[in-house]
Amino acid sequence: MSDILYEIDLSEINLSDIDLTDERYKISVSDHDIIFLAQSIKEAGLTYPPIVRPAGKKFIIISGFNRVKAQIYNKKTKIVAYQTKPDASDYQCLLKSITALAFQRPLTHRELIICTRRLSSFLDKEQIAEKSPAIFNTKLNIRFVEDLLTIGALPDKALELIHLGNLSLKSAQRISSFEKATMEIFLNIFSKIKASNSKQFEIIQHIIEITARDAVNPTDFFKTKAIREILLDENKEPGLKTTHLRAYLFERRFPAIFQTHQLVREKTAALKLGGNIKLLPPENFEGQYYSISFKAKNYDEFKTHSHHLAAALESKELKEIFNL
Incomplete structure (x- = not known):
């Protein structure tokens, strides 16, 4: 990667000279209210200046979309920003937009998908995986990169x-x-x-x-x-x-299994075991074993549940359940 990206100047520019409609390098879609960020900048100042790229008489934002909008909300007319050289390539600017966010916090799945999709215009999946620690601040294997590119379509x-x-x-x-x-x-x-x-x-x-x-x-x-x-x-x-x-x-x-489930529920209800005793059939009736369970916080509750179970032994519904 050329050093041209890092030949950037810190200077003050007019906010009116920034093209807010050009979001080619935007990765994050923030759901947060810009008001809090605007208040923070007003109180503590602009800690991390945005990065912009000269484009004719305008500037394109590479990183710091919300910071720019926050200063506009604060009714400022100028902002301190880093400027790349006019001949910085799209690939270099894309890298900077990704790393500026990825080394600040982990990227979301959506952001990873967007980034890999855009990087695929410059790098193949093997190169993306190889360079991922330096770009995403985490190692991505080739299989995961493939998945991201598939989903990105x-x-x-x-x-x-x-x-x-x-x-x-x-x-x-x-x-x-x-x-x-x-x-x-x-x-x-x-x-x-x-x-x-x-x-x-x-x-x-x-x-x-x-x-x-x-x-x-x-x-x-x-x-x-x-x-x-x-x-x-x-x-x-x-x-x-x-x-x-x-x-x-x-x-x-599974209409047959569903009907059998319905039948078991009806016959279980007829047993009147009470709400604290659970009689569960094998999942999808693929196994052989039913399970029964109950909770008791004292001897009297245990005894009551035992009586319900003993009464169920005399019920034809219980025999029918086990013969399904």
């Missing part, structure tokens, strides 16, 4: 969902192999629910398996009344939508 909506925590990297990588219409369906679904990584992957897998088995187009499946009622219900919070969607998809994917 998704629509911007996917990056927003990753940023919000609605879409994991694993799920994003999975849907990246789908056709565009199918990809949009899953982005739509995950924009309306909140699920863990494993639950996201389960939802994707169930929908793909259901539509393949039933020879249904994923777009048509998404339009089914049951799914739309779950996702479009404004009275349900995202977590509850996830629970209802998973239950519906499980029923569609």
Whole structure:
């Protein structure tokens, strides 16, 4: 890398000479109110001047977008900034924009995706991995760089969902192999629910398996009344939508197992074991063992639970449960 990037001058420039519309080097999308930063600069001064690049009669921001906006909010007309040489390359300016942030704090997944996508215009995946400690302040292996580049090809909506925590990297990588219409369906679904990584992957897998088995187009499946009622219900919070969607998809994917679960629940309720005794069948009825458990804080509670269990031994429902 040439030394030209580091030939920078610290000088005072007019804020009106900065082109705020040019965000080619912007990496972070801050959700924080600029007011707090503006107040901090007003009280403590500008600790870290932004870095700008001359472009004709204007300047382009390389690092420090929020600091510039904070000074504008403070009604300042000038700002102290570092200037690169006019002939600094795009690659050198991109490196500076990344390192200025990465050596201040760890980059988010969204930021890593944006950075690797932009770096891929100048470096191959092996070079990105090799240079990652100096660029990202952390070591990235080639496989992870490949994953980031794959996810980086998704629509911007996917990056927003990753940023919000609605879409994991694993799920994003999975849907990246789908056709565009199918990809949009899953982005739509995950924009309306909140699920863990494993639950996201389960939802994707169930929908793909259901539509393949039933020879249904994923777009048509998404339009089914049951799914739309779950996702479009404004009275349900995202977590509850996830629970209802998973239950519906499980029923569609494994109808026989679902019916057996229903039957076990009905017969277990008929045993009247009480709310503190749990009788659980083997998961998906693939094993042989049922489990039963209860908690007791004293002898009397233990004795009461034991009576309920003894009474259940005489119930035909218990025998029917074990004969399913």
